[in-house]
Amino acid sequence: MSTPSGAIWGRAEQQDFRSRVRGCLLGGAIGDALGAGVSALTLDEIRAAHGEGAVNDFVPAFGRRGAVSAATQLTLFTVDGLIRAQVRRDTGAWHPPTDVHRAHLRWAATQRDWGPDLRRKDGGWLAQEEWLYARRDPTISCLTGLGDTTMGTLDKPKNTIARDSGALVRSAPFGLLVGWEPQLVCQLAVECAVQTHGSPGAYLSAGAFAVIVHALARGETLDAGVQRALAQLTPRPGHQPVSDALQQALGAVRQGIPGPERIAALGEGRTAESALGVAVYCALVAEDIRQGLRLAVNHDGPSAVTGTLCGALLGALHGETALPPAWLAELEGRPTLLEIADDFAMEMTQGPALHSPGSAASGWLARYPRG
Template identity: 50%
Template sequence: MTVTDRSALERFRSRVRGCLIGGAVGDALGAPVEFMSLERIRAEHGPDGLSDIVTDSAGVAPVTDDTQMTLFTVEGLIRAAVRADRGVSHPPSLVHRAYLRWLDTQRLPGPPPEPSGWLAAQPWLYARRAPGNACLSGLESPGMGTPERPKNPGSKGCGTVMRSAPFGLYPQAWATPEAVFDLSAECATQTHGHPTGYLAAGAFAAIVRALVDGADLRAAAAVALDLLATRTGHEETTAALRAALAAADADPRSPDRIERLGGAWVAEEALAIGVYCALSYPDPDEVRRALLLSVNHSGDSDSTGSICGNLLGTWHGETALPPDWVAAVEGRGTILELADDWAMEQTQPTHLHGDHGPPLRWLRRYPA
């Protein structure tokens, strides 16, 4: 599909950029306090907890495996779109191969002599930032996990949700919320086989998809709940998402409420906390406060920050994000470049690998 309405193109690109850079900002914000209790966070950063992004000696705020895997999700989906335009394409297989390229970044000291595509050539991605055990073992074991034969069938860790926002980043009328739900859930089984793990990933993608269409977050969550209701094993994810909506109504802006929603080490809790924090500060001018709320708790702070950032960036667009934090985040140039590539591939593919464009140049970036 080629989108020609310039205002629609600009809105879409802003949401894509907002989603990816917002997730990276939330990830980098929460990374220094991951594994800390709320009491320790307050002891080290003051009674209000962490109040600003933490940078290294070079002024850079490092991201974690959450952002790394999210970027390779995008790259795999772009390759799937390129391949579809040139013949038969199976998106889960292309995403799996992208995740194997991410796995190489966790095992190699730097890019190989002949990296596959431009993303795998980025040296800054070759840093091991506490990757999840299920993600590593699911990808290291032979074969690809599928809904029929998932990897790690007992695991429902948040490693599914934190990488799945890109599945929802399609333009209006290009893919339905149900389609992205199913694709995200199927790809989640490549590492996590518990129904809650892959259904929470599907719900997250459906929420992002509805936000891309211009829905507000509460309406987007309702879309996901409707889809969950038709899936076997949805009960834990549905209960967690409903608890997040109720908490945002009854007790917004409370770190103590986050503690009651869980620690976010499992998928449904991470999704619930991200949604709760984004709804607690729904105004575009309050994004900074929402992100701070999302990381000041005794749990997986980088993942909840990442999820909250994905949601807020998609909902409000890139210009709502705190510019000083965006400027500091590691890999900003790569993230925004990839976001723009995604937006172009999904809206103007014929100019990239059709009759009007230079197919060899694009295929060198995204080999089919």
Template identity: 50%
Template sequence: MRTWTRERLQDYRSRVRGCILGGAVGDALGAPIEFLSLDAILRAHGADGLTDLAPMNGDRRGLVTDDTQMTLFTAEGLIRASVRADRGICHAPSVVYQAYLRWLATQDEPAPPPDVSGWLGRQGWLYAQRAPGNACISGLRASRMGTREAPANPRSKGCGTVMRSAPFGLLPPPGWEPRKCFDLSVDCAVQTHGHPTGYLAAGALAAIVRILVDGARLDDAVDETLALLKTYAGHEETTEALRAARAAAEQPVGPQIVERLGGGWVAEDALAIAVYCALAHPDPADIRKALLLAVNHSGDSDSTGAVCGNLLGVLHGETALPPDWVAEIEGRGTILEVADDFAMEFTQGGQLHGDYGPFTRWRERYPGG
């Protein structure tokens, strides 16, 4: 068993907070310009493009989308799976699937129903519809859970897999090595997207995040993940996209480079754009530049911004995130609460609910189903 010293606990908690909150910051930054071309962005915001949080659809600044919503339910599902595991029986993909069904309910109801399970589903702000992905909706409305053998939406490789998968990489050792995080991310991605590139790109993000949790450099984490990817059938598109991102980082920085990597609407493009922008501005003092680069393009700006924020947040920790942007993020209290609960569960879970222990407040907060 890992001994979690106070210093190690603080470093890990900061990375978890940084990853989940950083994703929300990137999401909120890109959401108002998601459906605009680069030319339209430049016309609307000037020669430098978007440089700050902006209102979305005439509403206030800092609003997040389904990317952040689903990321929170991914994290909640993993916590519940861990709580359930100390009863001796747990199939983690099934528990995460139930979490995604709770997210789906937020898209069907105007407010939390009285019988909602767990505390996250009682957060009213999550019931806003923010352009949820079609494959996510249709995959979860199917009559069964998608599996690797029989995935949902077999032809879909949309970015809806990548934008929600960072929490899989936050699972710490012992027991959660990069390949295991990769595989669990894949098992949950196929619940909505069945194309190999769609689910392998999600696995790749989880692996990169997991390697960064241990303090690796981003370029080393990408290289290690590329080596891991080669062992999976159908890896070619994801591998090519990550290699393109690595190569692009050696060129002069600019939105034209982002445009050449794709639009971010499909999983491998979203991953490549996010990785490129983080590699182009790897220093903690340059997070603002990296996130702005990740959203100022003609594609899926909120998803590429979210994934870039995940990467930079886990790489540098929460205190490196731009505080003026963090302060305005919708649901910030809930986001940080989920992050803190995640860090506590996976470092001190035995003290929260105990091995095969009795009912506790934590079990009420995170029922094992």
């Protein structure tokens, strides 16, 4: 993988970028939390439990309101891996898929250990966050793909028939690499997806999602992002189900009033490509983030998945100030999400000042060790 060129950031550009990074990560987590309590229910069951208007606010999941699932946990570790990859560039070791894989192995440890291993010096600060040591409905594909230290690759992917959204929901951070070209963003997301998901529908959905987020983080429209993703997909073998899902999402916008019937026609998110299609559709027709997320979670499919994806898209599109304050206030892990979002923005805009060979900040290297 070639090294992307650097960029010069003005103050206004830095502020806009940080807002979109925060919006993307927090928006995804809000959508995750909104859908987590009803993710296993049909729409009829949701309405029976919460009224004809279905879910309009957080409902308890995992013992509390505002709780997030494994989708948010994994997204946090994806960001951690990308920061670590940038830090390790100074050593000449430049292979982001390896650093993201190591980060996801740290997530896997949170699924089997009781709490942080304080003896480890290479884990960084995120792996010390005790609230992350909880199993929140991870997919079997993620658990088995990260069940040993062997890294799946495009030549030898893990779980070759896995079509679920476990890789897709953790892939928004790749799109926040705004200094990269879209083809590199897509390639990195794909290379990291095959570490757990070897079906083309699953890993190409991850690549397409990252490209759409990338366009939004650069200030482009959602429609432009989808077109860019379609262009990236076309040369890749096995792309047709993902391309079809995106085309169907675009077409559904013109088919009448948004509602569960439109989502059902898109497949309700039961495969990675249909989850991507549902999320894109909900984001395209959203009048605002609140309305878009309510649409994204009230259907028969996996609500936490489609809520996560739609929230990340709308957050990257509109920035953090568009997020509903009442939902932010109750969101589990909000301090951690804000901290790593700001760290990511600082690394991407000011990284050389933090860890170049001539001016290394010891505190930063303690947070994101090179090892």
